[in-house]
Amino acid sequence: MRALVQRAASGWVRVEQPGPDGQRTWVETGRIGPGLVVLLGVTHDDEATCAERMAHKLWHLRVFADENGAMNRSCAEVGGELLVVSQFTLYGDTRKGRRPSYVAAARPEQAEPIVDAVVDHLRALGALVATGRFGAMMQVGLVNDGPVTLWVEL
Numbered sequence: 618m619r620a621l622v623q624r625a626a627s628g629w630v631r632v633e634q635p636g637p638d639g640q641r642t643w644v645e646t647g648r649i650g651p652g653l654v655v656l657l658g659v660t661h662d663d664e665a666t667c668a669e670r671m672a673h674k675l676w677h678l679r680v681f682a683d684e685n686g687a688m689n690r691s692c693a694e695v696g697g698e699l700l701v702v703s704q705f706t707l708y709g710d711t712r713k714g715r716r717p718s719y720v721a722a723a724r725p726e727q728a729e730p731i732v733d734a735v736v737d738h739l740r741a742l743g744a745l746v747a748t749g750r751f752g753a754m755m756q757v758g759l760v761n762d763g764p765v766t767l768w769v770e771l
């Protein structure tokens with residue numbers, strides 16, 4: 618499991634919906650204040666136990682400033698919110714050619730319950746979590762704070 622994590626002052630996600638006239642419309646499904654925007658990818662050997670470990674890692678990742686300005690506080694400590702968006706392209710392999718290969722990304726029927734489990738575990742830890750919609754065309758926006766961007770892999 619992989620996550621691209623960005624400390625954010627705010628973030629939002631919109632999901633594409635078919636409009637009544639056949640035109641593309643976007644509906645906001647999630648918005649957060651200060652916290653983390655998490656793009657989350659699942660691979661073939663990930664299991665439910667990975668979801669719990671990832672949730673714990675994200676909730677306790679020390680990327681927020683303490684009283685001395687050092688990144689020494691977690692979402693759990695500062696009351697940070699999380700925006701979790703599934704992102705199979707995190708497993709895109711670009712080592713050969715110009716077209717990424719996504720063979721390392723888990724199939725949707727495997728990945729969706731694991732992404733849902735990460736969200737459920739975060740909420741069980743006390744996190745306020747917003748999400749996109751698995752498999753949908755989405756627009757994600759954020760105001761990166763720092764900027765702070767980390768690659769988290771289990």
